[in-house]
Amino acid sequence: MNKWKVAFWISIVVLFSVIGLLIYEQTDEAFKTVRTSINNSKNYQDLDAISKILGETNLTKPEIQNSLREHKLFNNWDFKRDTISLERLNLIFKNNKLNKIMEQQ
Numbered sequence: 001m002n003k004w005k006v007a008f009w010i011s012i013v014v015l016f017s018v019i020g021l022l023i024y025e026q027t028d029e030a031f032k033t034v035r036t037s038i039n040n041s042k043n044y045q046d047l048d049a050i051s052k053i054l055g056e057t058n059l060t061k062p063e064i065q066n067s068l069r070e071h072k073l074f075n076n077w078d079f080k081r082d083t084i085s086l087e088r089l090n091l092i093f094k095n096n097k098l099n100k101i102m103e104q105q
Contacts, residue, residue, distance in 0.1 A: 042087035045071075049086055050101065059098040064091070 049071060057063035065079050077084050084091040085104060092100040 046086045046089045050089070053091075053098070061093050061096045061098075064098065 049068060052067055053059070053064050056067050061079060064084075068074055068077075071086075073086070082093045084093075088104055090100075090102045090104055091098060092102060
């Protein structure tokens, strides 16, 4: 085989490898951006809920329940339990008063 044929095929393989790597990097960066935006949106929703709770209630469970009626997860919450899970935070109650706000594990 001629040297130019070997060099040609090596160049083609390197070219396609570089193109494939660039496409992978661009796609990966796009997915990271989307994931970050979704996570930020969930964080902002939780912050809005917490600021509403702290600003409008006396931190009792019935008042917090009334305050959060507009939240998109409201129908999924069981207010008989001592923990209410927001998007990323848990509201922990003790004796029907808000005791702690913890990050979900």
